[in-house]
Amino acid sequence: MKASKVATSTARSIFRLCSQDGQLDEGHMRVAINKLSTEKPRDYRGILQVLRRLIKAEVASKQVTVESATSLDAKTAESLTSSLRSQYGQDLTFEFKTKPDLLGGLRIRVGNDVFDGSVKARLDRLANAF
Numbered sequence: 797m798k799a800s801k802v803a804t805s806t807a808r809s810i811f812r813l814c815s816q817d818g819q820l821d822e823g824h825m826r827v828a829i830n831k832l833s834t835e836k837p838r839d840y841r842g843i844l845q846v847l848r849r850l851i852k853a854e855v856a857s858k859q860v861t862v863e864s865a866t867s868l869d870a871k872t873a874e875s876l877t878s879s880l881r882s883q884y885g886q887d888l889t890f891e892f893k894t895k896p897d898l899l900g901g902l903r904i905r906v907g908n909d910v911f912d913g914s915v916k917a918r919l920d921r922l923a924n925a926f
Contacts, residue, residue: 799842800839800842803839803842803845803846804842807845807850808850810832811847811850811851814828818885820854825847825851829844829847832844856907856908857907858887859889860880860884860889860890860906861891861893862891862892862904863893863894863895863902863903863904864893864895864898864901865895865896865897865899865900865901866896867892876902880904888906898916899914899919900914900915901913901914901915
């Protein structure tokens, strides 16, 4: 189901009102969703659908996945987390994965941003160049 322009606009307004200093206030959002669910204004399902998508995008933008060929030592991991927090904000959640198929280097995903410095990516780019 595609949300109408009015529902999208309303949902974005609610989302902005529930955000303070670039941070989503969970308490305000719960109150807004409960009010929408009980009062059921026109096209409330579309509004809720767009709100869900906006919240999901907000949560995903704060999730960091770090993939490496071998496990990172504590000093490297701490340096990486502090660097990313200075760039993207303090409220990031980190997940460290070991993927031997990368052969070396790191692949870092922060929300929709991907930084791929792995050896496998370099080899793939070189193979595609030929």
